[in-house]
Amino acid sequence: MDHSASNMASRESPFAGEDFRMKVVVDWALCDGNGACALEAPTIFELSDDDELIVLTDEFGEALRDQAAAAVRVCPKRALRLEM
Numbered sequence: 001m002d003h004s005a006s007n008m009a010s011r012e013s014p015f016a017g018e019d020f021r022m023k024v025v026v027d028w029a030l031c032d033g034n035g036a037c038a039l040e041a042p043t044i045f046e047l048s049d050d051d052e053l054i055v056l057t058d059e060f061g062e063a064l065r066d067q068a069a070a071a072v073r074v075c076p077k078r079a080l081r082l083e084m
């Protein structure tokens with residue numbers, strides 16, 4: 001079997017090794033910096049010393065799917081959404 005085409009695609013893809021990518025989007029007009037999302041998804045969000053939400057990575061793969069979904073679920077302002 002010739003794997004050359006798929007190998008080339010993997011090397012060229014910025015998402016090599018990931019089945020899919022998702023993106024978390026913050027509605028900054030709604031976010032009040034309470035930090036609930038950062039507790040659920042510390043790899044994705046961080047709260048600064050002055051309670052500003054910092055998005056550490058807004059695009060990620062399968063490994064962070066559960067964290068991201070939990071963050072969306074707990075946000076009391078409904079300021080987060082996931083895009084696939």
Ligand code: SF4
Nearest residue numbers: 031032034035037075
């Ligand atoms: S949980 Fe929602 S409102 Fe709170 S910091 Fe995160 S995005 Fe902002």
